[in-house]
Amino acid sequence: MIILTGSGLDIDEKGLERLVERVFFKSIDLLGGLKKLAEFRTLTWLPSLARAAFAIVLREEYLKSEDDIAEYVGLTRNTVRNILRADPDQAMYKIEHMDELTPEEKKELKVHTAGGVAKLAYKLVKEGQDSQTLLDFCHSMAAESLKAASCESPWAYLVLKHSKGIDYPIMDSKLLEKRLAGIQIKGIDGAEVAKNLMYPIKTPAQLLHEIKEYLDGQGK
Secondary structure: OOOOOOOOOOOOHHHHHHHHHHHHHHHHHHOOHHHHHHHOOOOOHHHHHHHHHHHHHHHHHHOOOHHHHHHHHOOOHHHHHHHHOOOHHHHHHHHHOHHHOOHHHHHOOOHHHHHHHHHHHHHHHHOOOOOHHHHHHHHHHHHHHHHHOOOOOHHHHHHHHHHOOOOOOEOOOHHHHHHHOOOEEOOEEHHHHHHOOOOOEOOHHHHHHHHHHHHHHOOO
16 A cells, blocks of 8 residues: 655645645546446546546646655656656547547556546646536535525525536626526626626636625625
8 A cells, every 4th residue: 555645745735635636526527527437437547547646736736756756656757757748638539539448448547548637637727627526516515505694695695506507617708697697686687797797707606706896896
């Protein structure tokens, strides 16, 4: 068993784990979700994907050497090098043609493929495109909290309720205008509010913040 510890590497281990988990969940999304992996019986890919996510984050966020990363995740230096040099486009091409993979490839996730998927997932997370599963969970948690305090912010609860399932980041107002049309947000129609927000909006929390900023600007 490999014990992952950053002692001697001078890193924020909690910060590292949080970002790696976000990259890992985004990688699963890119692979089609757990359901698809289960259907293809490729759940054995997950440990390889986890190691690749650690390798990518350690290099990109902490500028660690191949030797440091190899020691941390329990891989050889050459394997780490292959992960770091992986091409995301080639990896995603393979994933999109999963039906054509050989039985051996379906059983074991190749280093290049794991590295490419993790590298793309890291890029998307840094751009604010977290796993939709995580965003939906955060959305539900925020909605539950607001429901309990609905007497203070009824519009916030309504906004979260009507925007549930929307994909983040929200790049422009079109879809949000449709979802919020007819909802009164402190006396202003939701579609009008959506039209005047600053985009892109990356998370449900930012959506509520942007609406509050707009309302404050309107003296509401």
